[in-house]
Amino acid sequence: MPKSSSNILAMKLLRRNSLKNLLLLFTLVFILYIFGVFHHLFETNFYDEFHYPYDGDIEVFVEKLKHNITPDVKPINMYNYNFDKNPSFKCFNIENLRLVFLVKSSPENFDQRIAIRSTWGFERRFSDVEIRTVFLLGQKNNMILQQSVDEESRRFSDIVQGNFTDSYYNNTFKTMMGLEWASKYCSKASFYMIVDDDYYVSTKNVLRFIRYPSNYPDYLIHPMTNIQILLKQRHIQQLDDLELPDDARLYAGYVFNSSPHRHMTSKWYVSLTEYPYHMWPPYVTGGATLFSQIALIDMYYASFYTKHFRFDDIYVGLLAYKTKIEPCHCSEFFFYNKAYNKLNYQYTVASHGFKDPKELIHVWTEQKSLGNA
Secondary structure, eight states, X not given: OOHHXXXXXXXXXXXXXXXXXXHHHHHHHHHHHHTTHHHHHTOBOTTTOOOOSSOSOOHHHHHHHHTTOOOSSOOSOOOOOOEEEOOTTTTTTOTTEEEEEEEEOOTTOHHHHHHHHHTTTOTTSSTTSEEEEEEEEEEOSOHHHHHHHHHHHHHHOOEEEEEEEOOGGGHHHHHHHHHHHHHHHOTTOSEEEEEETTEEEOHHHHHHHTTSGGGXXXXXXXXXXXXXXHHHHTTXXXXXXXXXXXXXXXXXXXXEOOOOBOOTTSTTBOOTTTOOBSSOOOEEOTTEEEEEHHHHHXXXXXXXXXXXXXXXXXXXXXXXXXXXXXXXXXXXXXXXXXXXXXXXXXXXXXXXXXXXXXXXXXXXXXXXXXXXX
């Protein structure tokens, strides 16, 4: 082969290899981009200097709103939905209302709501404890479905429905509707629990938890030993003095310390423009969250000065962070489906994964017979 022909062939091979390498490099960069690797490089350290609009101390605004005083700075965030269904009488003239369940549901989940009404949401579960249950719904573009919801509302008078589309990315609207409804129409309850309709809940354990949240379930497992130690450590004479005080700001459940999802294929993807920090503030997973009265009302009014975010548990975590409410972690709130047997749900407060109403009824009935629900 002539030397010139050999050189031409070598150049062609070199050009082809270069193009192949360039294509591989481009593919690699594209994959890294899709999976958010470059996003992480440009994140801001959460602990250095956190800012989230409204950029400033909002506690003075919250206090003024709680006392019907107009703050000096206008709110930056107002949820403008209306209550299409509102059982505003639900908490009327009830003394010593202990607990309100605010159940996030979807219009078509009739069977789940029926099951909850007859199990953990049953309002007369305990004769000496006042409990109320309402279901939080948005709307679907389905006239026949809505007519069924209308009939259900007439029958049970426990549906709170807003005029926004019921969808995953509108969960913050649903959660904030629950906080608004509670603040306006049921503000005298001691505690509130926002919970999804595919959860098992032990009402008995909820009531146990809110007595001594920082020591649950230890005080039940080793009652005398733990209580004696606590009394001695805190120089307290009586067990009653360990109970959560009325002015405590309790925001409790399973607490996460996690990072934003930066890979673009995730339904939880968050861009740097939306949220530039490498960590979320500590937050309680949105499936089951407990609030004391003061915490719920403070966080509702804090939403007036906190930019909307589409993931409700993150948004509530932002409200807590901006109002200096520290989340209280309890490992007996399960954000996943805790494997079930008769004996391992004794102290379980809540567990995810009960979409099947028959399964919920079976588990709850069995636990009730064992004294655990």
